[in-house]
Amino acid sequence: MPDSMTEWGTEAMDLDALRFGNFSKLGEAVTDWEEMAKKIAELKKDAEDNLKGRADKAKWAGVNATVSREFVAKTAAEFADAHTQADSIAKILSDTRSELIDYRTQLNEALSRGAKNHLAVMDTGEGTFIVTGNARPDWAADPSGNEGAVEQKVIDGLRDEIGRILSKASESDSTAAKVLRLIVDQAKYGFSDAKYADRDSAAEAVANAERLAGLAKKPDEMTLDDIAEFNRVMAEYRDDPLFSERFVKELGAKGTLQFWADITHQHGGATESELEAMKSLQNNLSLTLATASFSDSDSMQAWKKDLLAETNTSFRPSNDWRPVGALGAQVISSLMRQGQYDTEFLDDYREKLFKADKAAGERDTGGLWSTGVEGIDLVFGDGHGRDPLGGLFDALSENPEAAAHAFTSKSDLDHMLATTLHTDRGTDLGHALETAVTGAPHGNTTYVAPPHSEEQVHIMANIMEAVAQPGGGAELVKEGIGESFGRMVASYMPEISRALGSDESGVVFISQGDAPNGLKVEDVARFLAAVAVDPAGRAGIVYGESIYTGSLLEAHLSDPSLFDGSRRQVTESIARNAGIVEGIVASSVADAEIARSVDGEDEYNKSLEEQGNFYKSLIAAGAGCGAIALVPATPAGAMVGAVGGGFMAGVAGMGVDRLMEGKELDGALDEAIYRTSHEFFGMRDSVNQQTQWSVQDALQRYDVDLGRDEASDMVRVAVNDGWSRSSDILDHAKERQSG
Secondary structure, eight states, X not given: OOOEEEEEOSOOOOHHHHHTXXXXXXXXXXXXXXXXXXXXXXXXXXXXXXXXXHXXXXXXXXXXXXXXXXXXXXXXXXXXXXXXXXXXXXXXXXXXXXXXXXHHHXXXXXXXXXXXXXXXXXXXXXXXXEEEEOOOTTOOOOXXXXXXXXXXXXXXXHHHHHHHHHHHHHHHHHHHHHHHHHHHHHOSSSOOOOOOSSHHHHHHHHHHHHHHHHHHTOGGGOOHHHHHHHHHHHHHHTTOHHHXXXXXXXXXXXXXXXXXXXXXXXXXXXXXXXXHHHHHHHHHHHHHHHHHTTOOOHHHHHHHHHHHHTTTOEEXXXXXXXXXXXXXXXXXXXXXXXXXXXXXXXXHHHHHHHHHHHHHOTTTHHHHHHTTOTTOOOOSSSSOSOOHHHHHHHHHTTOHHHHHHHTSSHHHHHHHHHHTTTSSOHHHHHHHHHHHHHSSOTTOSSOOOOOOOHHHHHHHHHHHHHHHOTTTGGGGGGTTTHHHHHHHHHHTHHHHHHHHSOGGGGGTSOOXXXXXXXXXXXXXXXXXXXXXXXXXXXHHHHHHHHXXXXXXXXXXXXXXXXXXXXXXXXXXXXXXXXXXXXXXXXXXXXHTTOTTOHHHHHHHHHHHHHHHHHHHHHXXXXXXXXXXXXXXXXXXXXXXXOGGGTGGGSHHHHHHXXXXXXXXXXXXXXXXXXXXXXXXXXXXXHHHHHHHHHHHHHHHHHTOSXXXXXXXXXXXXXXXXXXXXXXXXXXXHXXXXXX
8 A cells, every 4th residue: 555645835833843842942031031020120110219209309400400300200211111121021932932832732742643543744844744654454445445545534634733733833933023023123222111911912913903004005995894893903902012013014104194085085074973983093093103103113213204204295085086185294283183292203293394384474374284275174073184283283282392392492482373363273282382381291180290491481481471572462362272371370380479579589489490580570470461361361370379379378387497487477478479460360351341241251260160170180189290380399309288198188279179169258148259259359359368268278287376367367468468569560561561
């Protein structure tokens, strides 16, 4: 009887490589990486608790305040990323080793069964092998007379079983190598933050990215069901570094932009469930691109370079009759409205857009981005997305570092502010400016930003100067930017208070910033007056003043060492400052003749309620160093009234509660502080009442020996004195500006 034979020709792992594989070296590598991950975890904890913790509390100035603090923060972050990368590599290697050992066991068991049936398996190299069998004399022929047919089925079965085992082993080995290379390539000079529990999860992320990129290459064939599945997968993986990078690399820079140009054209005018699906798609795609932008691999660097090269390319939807389409910059920006993008990428993109926008001039910038593309709608929501600066500003509002870079140049800042008078980008610009000067992403109430740097104070000073300019500066507040200006005032209340006092007032008005005296009193006064006209802006000033007043009182009355003098004296100074700030606001409201406007009062009260939640969240999160100066630091660096000590029961928190609740003035029936007191002297009574309550709260909390009536009278006199001074400051500022 002749030999029977069958050959496996599908590419797979070499049979002998798996059969005789010695995985002890791989085991040693796993152990080494696990040990490394443990050691880095200790370094990470030390960097976060000691290195960065102490740096955040340190009172640095000059170069140390910017370079050293930033270096320490980035170093601590690198330790965190190093731990994540080491841990992921260890888990992927361990998982791969376990899988290969399991496949080797399966292979040997299959070979043993084959040997019992007189079958031989031989490795023929390059992933191929042969299964042969010798017929036994006692084997009978099948009914058709084909001698050895039963044996051939057995041979083929063994061949297929071994082939499947080798294919799976090959997949395990190759995908592990693939994802490990991707992880290592993610960060060119540092470490990747890609985190995976095993090889399967990393490989699955890459496979899903390739699958979605394949769908995106044929957008005209995507049904609503396809888009729903696309959204589901992308929502799951949009924060995954490997998925995001693989998706955009597979699609390519130009392909990414063409995909969105086609989608917006095909689904233009979508309503109801289709509209919601498109909004989700834009959101998920934006967040995926944001994640991918942080990769430093050579291929992603090339992708980002290619993307920026397409800013002036016309992306005409496929199979469309129009001769021109949306500019690459418009498509890019329409996908930057969500997520935090890499700083270097934003710097490069912003530089290109700013240059083009400035070349057009502040009055003609609107036409620059809309001429010829009036019918294009690139966003599924408010607006049409034709102004790429709007999307850029949204991206900057998520990245404090890039936002600060964007507005360091006074020329760029002045141009962008001036364009708001001729475009509808004011709100988006306001969010970006707010992020630039506060150091916290717009609307993020849990982000604890470092104290204001000299660069941030410099930008804030230039913003104030632009708005303070006579002959139109105040008009900038009316372009949807007032709320952001108000929050910026709240954040800079320490610097503002010092400017309204004097350089020596720092002993009272504690600031953690690096340039506490960096604002000019005349610009501060005019800026406050301009912002106060906007209801949302005025609400921000009121909250900022109230919170800073409360936190200052709590700091000084709980720690007498902060001020070398009597508690009465420091309390008087704080109350007087409250009168000055709110007096400027009241004068502006009175001058604008909006005090008796019912609509104006309703809008202002609505702003008080809405922004109250924002400031209350800030206090609850203890984000005092960033979006608003809630509680000053003591000379020793400790935060007074920490969250763990019941911060929301503190003076500042109780002040916010009263503003939100509209608590009635003492002795004034049905008249709530601020809400129904738009008359000039009614506003004075409100700040007087709010300050008195804050003083009483602080006195009670810290058992200060100061009579209740004495304190109330002292506050009344001090607030009234500050109120009177506010008119002099504002008049003097206007005279100096106009002179």
